[in-house]
Amino acid sequence: xxxxxxxxxxxxxxxxxxxxxxxxxxxxxxxxxxxxxxxxxxxxxxxxxxxxxxxxxxxxxxxxxxxxxxxxxxxxxxxxxxxxxxxxxxxxxxxxxxxxxxxxxxxxxxxxxxxxxxxxxxxxxxxxxxxxxxxxxxxxxxxxxxxxxxxxxxxxxxxxxxxxxxxxxxxxxxxxxxxxxxxxxxxxxxxxxxxxxxxxxxxxxxxxxxxxxxxxxxxxxxxxxxxxxxxxxxxxxxxxxxxxxxxxxxxxxxxxxxxxxxxxxxxxxxxxxxxxxxxxxxxxxxxxxxxxxxxxxxxxxxxxxxxxxxxxxxxxxxxxxxxxxxxxxxxxxxxxxxxxxxxxxxxxxxxxxxxxxxxxxxxxxxxxxxxxxxxxxxxxxxxxxxxxxxxxxxxxxxxxxxxxxxxxxxxxxxxxxxxxxxxxxxxxxxxxxxxxx
Numbered sequence: 001x002x003x004x005x006x007x008x009x010x011x012x013x014x015x016x017x018x019x020x021x022x023x024x025x026x027x028x029x030x031x032x033x034x035x036x037x038x039x040x041x042x043x044x045x046x047x048x049x050x051x052x053x054x055x056x057x058x059x060x061x062x063x064x065x066x067x068x069x070x071x072x073x074x075x076x077x078x079x080x081x082x083x084x085x086x087x088x089x090x091x092x093x094x095x096x097x098x099x100x101x102x103x104x105x106x107x108x109x110x111x112x113x114x115x116x117x118x119x120x121x122x123x124x125x126x127x128x129x130x131x132x133x134x135x136x137x138x139x140x141x142x143x144x145x146x147x148x149x150x151x152x153x154x155x156x157x158x159x160x161x162x163x164x165x166x167x168x169x170x171x172x173x174x175x176x177x178x179x180x181x182x183x184x185x186x187x188x189x190x191x192x193x194x195x196x197x198x199x200x201x202x203x204x205x206x207x208x209x210x211x212x213x214x215x216x217x218x219x220x221x222x223x224x225x226x227x228x229x230x231x232x233x234x235x236x237x238x239x240x241x242x243x244x245x246x247x248x249x250x251x252x253x254x255x256x257x258x259x260x261x262x263x264x265x266x267x268x269x270x271x272x273x274x275x276x277x278x279x280x281x282x283x284x285x286x287x288x289x290x291x292x293x294x295x296x297x298x299x300x301x302x303x304x305x306x307x308x309x310x311x312x313x314x315x316x317x318x319x320x321x322x323x324x325x326x327x328x329x330x331x332x333x334x335x336x337x338x339x340x341x342x343x344x345x346x347x348x349x350x351x352x353x354x355x356x357x358x359x360x361x362x363x364x365x366x367x368x369x370x371x372x373x374x375x376x377x378x379x380x381x382x383x384x385x386x387x388x389x390x391x392x393x394x395x396x397x398x399x400x401x402x403x404x405x406x407x408x409x410x411x412x413x414x415x416x417x418x419x420x421x422x423x424x425x426x427x428x429x430x431x432x433x434x435x436x437x
Contacts, residue, residue: 028192069125155282241377245378281334
């Protein structure tokens with residue numbers, strides 16, 4: 001065993017069981033709050049019909065949700081670090097549930113902004129940034145995989161709710177659906193949050209009976225003020241904004257462009273095409289996060305980014321060109337999300353590898369704000385572009401260009417910039433361990 005993998009016995013450690021339990025609880029928390037974002041597209045048409053408003057006006061709700069989920073995340077991350085995950089994440093779960101329960105009782109679009117948008121954004125934001133911040137600390141040796149797993153919970157949690165919510169909307173209506181599922185989200189999320197803990201000071205994971213110190217720990221410990229002054233952070237912010245725009249455009253607008261493509265009135269494999277596509281999307285959107293996170297742990301963050309982001313762009317090109325085939329539309333939607341969802345494992349892992357774990361939760365809160373910018377570009381602005389041009393092709397071409405450009409930036413810009421930063425701080429490049437047990 002290489003001596004660089006062993007540290008002094010006086011350092012605080014925890015058994016592998018403890019951190020894997022934390023991973024499982026974090027996964028449940030994420031699953032409990034994923035539906036407000038990932039089944040939103042099912043609500044757009046019932047809301048338009050109930051309140052008599054345009055698609056662009058309805059999509060403002062989605063943008064408020066994601067903007068507040070992300071723009072408050074640095075402050076939320078600070079609170080999680082200060083007061084611990086149990087209290088803050090329990091509050092997040094309760095707020096998420098309340099956002100649906102209260103939304104069921106509003107009588108206008110402005111009320112929806114204040115409930116589904118405001119409460120939902122703050123609640124899901126606390127859960128998301130808090131859980132990701134915990135995992136990069138519990139798993140310094142497997143950051144890509146661990147953050148990918150909990151992010152998968154956020155991406156895949158809606159698998160369990162897509163068809164039930166779709167059926168409930170048809171049978172019970174909008175208000176009853178929001179109330180029932182809001183209660184479920186609050187209860188499940190709170191129970192899981194009460195079991196979460198912050199790792200002890202000096203924590204290092206145990207593997208095969210040995211205490212492991214991961215090479216990523218050599219990254220310079222950088223606080224948020226200093227981080228915000230670095231070009232490498234702002235490059236990552238730009239890249240995450242561009243990738244977020246692409247995925248959030250599809251998430252928020254899918255029901256609308258599926259209708260224009262003639263998909264919503266057909267069945268595929270005996271099931272309604274749109275809910276089936278959404279279910280497949282949730283699965284691939286979740287699977288991609290630990291998969292590409294695991295790849296990046298071994299082969300480098302930027303290399304993995306370039307591969308995944310360009311895959312997303314190419315998949316969207318094929319998807320658009322075969323939009324008149326319902327079966328291909330359903331299947332290729334899954335490929336599109338397989339090329340997008342990994343941003344939620346690659347970016348927090350890369351950020352922590354670059355700026356250290358001490359301030360990881362707060363630091364990622366600032367980067368996660370890029371998701372909020374992307375929600376505005378991919379939500380109401382994309383809807384406005386569609387209304388102006390009368391075609392979804394122009395919207396698709398914009399986001400395809402963003403995907404491919406971001407993949408190229410990962411390879412040709414982020415990689416050398418991070419290398420120079422880490423050389424200054426005696427860190428490592430790429431995220432892969434310098435030694436193994």
